[in-house]
């Protein structure tokens with residue numbers, strides 16, 4: 001009998017926690033971002049644009065320099081209403097390249113996108129989310145304001161934020177949740193619904209356009225339901241501005 005009572009209480013507590021999780025912390029700010037790589041097609045990007053336009057949702061596109069060069073008209077168009085940031089020139093695995101190539105990947109990507117869009121590139125995301133301290137040190141020197149390569153799930157960071165670098169360099173670190181994990185687990189549309197359960201005050205979601213292309217309805221549902229909740233859609237640059245702390249304040 002006692003064991004039965006314990007079981008009932010356990011179930012009740014789990015239900016209460018679940019309800020709190022769902023309803024008590026409303027999402028207020030949503031950062032949508034898209035990693036655009038050479039394999040992506042204009043059709044995939046246009047579908048995303050039509051959904052964002054429909055809900056008046058701001059977003060950030062992390063574009064490789066190669067994609068920008070091959071689709072310069074589309075890249076220019078992206079920059080009219082959205083933030084365009086850098087995803088390296090050729091999408092290498094950063095820890096495997098030398099200093100000279102790393103510098104070129106970051107410098108050339110920024111230059112190519114800025115030439116096409118006539119806007120300053122402020123943000124960076126590493127391919128495969130393989131960021132290292134070397135890159136964090138180089139980004140501010142090359143004129144980047146923030147890095148959005150890391151993940152954060154329930155207080156867990158990967159890779160760990162290099163806080164020291166942030167203080168020294170003023171580079172802002174913007175961790176994200178993302179859809180890639182759901183994709184790797186082959187969750188398909190269900191991954192989008194799971195993501196919707198994430199109830200941090202500010203959430204940052206990373207998408208790959210080809211994943212969205214397989215789940216168009218679920219993507220529209222996700223953006224539409226945030227719009228219904230009247231969240232504030234922000235670009236990563238806007239979020240970075242709000243987190244920015246001048247270096248002399250930190251010293």
Ligand SMILES: [Zn+2]
Nearest residue numbers: 035037127128
């Ligand atoms: Zn990528």
